[in-house]
Amino acid sequence: MSVPVESIFLDRDSGRTLQQQLQKAISDAILAGRFVPGERMPSTRNLARHLGVARITVALAYTELVANDYLTARGRSGYYVSPSAPRLPSFEPAVQDSAEGPDWSRAIANSCSAPLAVYRPPDWRSYRFPFIYGQCDPKLFDHGNWRQCALQALGRTDIESLTTDYYERDDPVLVEFILRKILPRRGIVARPEQILLTMGAQNALWTAAQILLSSDRKAAMENPCYPGLRDILLKTRCDLVPVDVDGQGLPPEALPQGVDVVFTTASDQCPTNVTMPLARRKALLERAAREGFVIVEDDYEFEMSFLDAPSPALKSLDQTGRVIHVGSFSKSLFPGLRLGYIVAAEPFIRHARALRGTVLRHPPGHIQRTVAYFLSLGHFETQIARMNRRYRKRRAIMEQALQEQELEIVNRSALGGSSFWMRAPEGVDTSELARRLREEQVLIEPGEAFFSPEQGERRHFRLAYSSISSSRIPEGIERLARALRAAEVKRS
Structure with a gap:
């Protein structure tokens, strides 16, 4: 046949x-x-x-x-x-009787329902004006050199890094280059024993929360904040206290008494983009040393400091070992990479390494070695420089468009970043605004998810320029302004 x-x-x-x-x-x-x-x-x-x-x-x-x-x-x-060609196994499908199944409302001991999150359509790339945050712009990514590094990591000399189960260990080549090329940019000096690789910043924050918090401990977090962090902390059942940020970030004097852990995005506050000044950083560290609490520093997006040099990381000022520093390659390379790191005192890293070993062993060896080559061959610095040049141009165009349309920017970051934190006129619900704008091919990020739920804050929204070309920014902002004016007229 x-x-x-x-x-x-x-x-x-x-x-x-x-x-x-x-x-x-x-x-x-x-x-x-x-x-x-x-x-x-x-x-x-x-x-x-x-x-x-x-x-x-x-x-x-x-x-x-x-x-x-x-x-x-x-x-x-x-x-x-072939006579020995692979074949899929053939089984008779089991007939499940839902009437005899478990009562899942009783069987599930710990609820894992989805938190309130920033909505981004899965097909966001098909929209003409995607002002959404944290996605990779393929035009800016160094795909050619990344592919070469990935192929090199697949070579015979690196077969061990690809196939070995590291157990609780990390790729020593990548750890070395983080120590030599990444941490010095933040003023941090560390030893290999003080670094743990993670599956992105989200996994790093979860790890810190699991080790440091329980139902009888108190944590403080910024308000507004990264929504994913709030969900992590709520699941620990700790006493969670939101602390309102101001134009200089988290105010140390506003922290509650008896706090055990403080979570902060000091260098580029999420989502307001404000930078905590040096004096306030020192005050926060002094209070931590005096009262005995630990600080978890999420140092996301520090590479996007193209308007001014970044402030030193909290970890670089830490003299007592109370700061747990969280970094990630998601913004500088691409979010799907899911690779980050923790820098902390050795006792914490030992516990974090044991916890990671129980849950996922380690990030994939091939990914670790590919990133190591990308760093060691100088491609990372070139990538950052390319992104910063493009972001600087996009930011200038967007800022001018916002000014021409008389839209309110809440905080103008002194460092750069990849977004603006905005405020709509009184009475405008930005979640409803975002739904109407999608019909106009415009995507914005409503601010509701960033605030404590009981606050009911709906006026703010975030506009990012990392995923939209410069040529489309003015028209997108014009459509946004028209929608805001229409919302005001409807409200009145």
């Missing part, structure tokens, strides 16, 4: 290469049992003519399928479905 050439087709909308599309079409058919062992495949010439592709594309696909034992080559006779 022969496989009919008409039974093979390509999914040209898949985003894969033609060779990959063909390999997938044939392997899927074999796994599903549509092509059976011993059947002869169409010749490379006939299949290439049928699909409208080059004959070499079919030949390369067949060769790869032979290597993976989907096909076998028989001299001049051609290609056949």
Whole structure:
């Protein structure tokens, strides 16, 4: 029997290469049992003519399928479905009787419902004016050099980093370059024993909260704040106290008595973008030393300081080891990387390493080694410089557009960053505003999720320029201004 050439087709909308599309079409058919062992495949010439592709594309696909034992080559006779080709196991599906199933309202001991979060449509790239935060702009990412570093990390000399279970350890090459190239930019001096790699900043903050907090401890956090942190802290069942930030960030004198842990984004407050001045940082550290509490510093986006040099990290001023420093590569490289780090005193890192080992062992070795090469070969610094030049231009264009439309910027960051924190006129609900703007192809981030829920704050919103081209910013801001004016008229 022969496989009919008409039974093979390509999914040209898949985003894969033609060779990959063909390999997938044939392997899927074999796994599903549509092509059976011993059947002869169409010749490379006939299949290439049928699909409208080059004959070499079919030949390369067949060769790869032979290597993976989907096909076998028989001299001049051609290609056949391999007798030992992989097959999906076949089981009779079990019939589940929902009436006999568990009562999940009783079975679930700890609720994990989704928190109030900033809404971003999954297809946000299809919108013409996406003023959304924290996403990668493909035009700014150094894909070529990243690919070369990833390929290098797949080489024979690095096979151990790819395949080894590190248990509780980290890739020493990446740790070395964080010590040599990342932390000195923040004024931090550390030893390898004081660093732990994490699956992004979110995982780092969760780790800190799990180790430091319990139902009988008190934590203070900024208000407004990063919504993901609030959810992490609420799940510890600690006594959580929100502290309102001002034009200089978190005020140390406003912290409650008896606090055990303080969480802060001192260098670039999330989401207001204000920077805590040096005097206030020292006052916070002095109070921590005097009262015995620990500070968790989320140092996100410090690389985006293109208007002025960044202030020294809290950790760099720490003389008593009370600061736990959290960093991430999500903003400087891309958010899907999910790689961050904690810098802290050795006793804390030992506990954090043990907790990480219980939950996920370690971040993937190939990712660690790829980032290590990206840092060591100088690509990271080039990437940051490229992003900062582009962000500086976009920021200037957006700031001018906002001024022309007379929209209110709450805080103008002195360092840079990638967004503006905005305030709508009195009585405007920015969640409703965001819904109406989506019809205009404009995406903004309502501020409700950043504030304590009981506060009911709905006037603020965030506008980011990391994911929108410079040419589209003025029109997007004009549409936003029209929608705001319409909302005011409707309210009056």
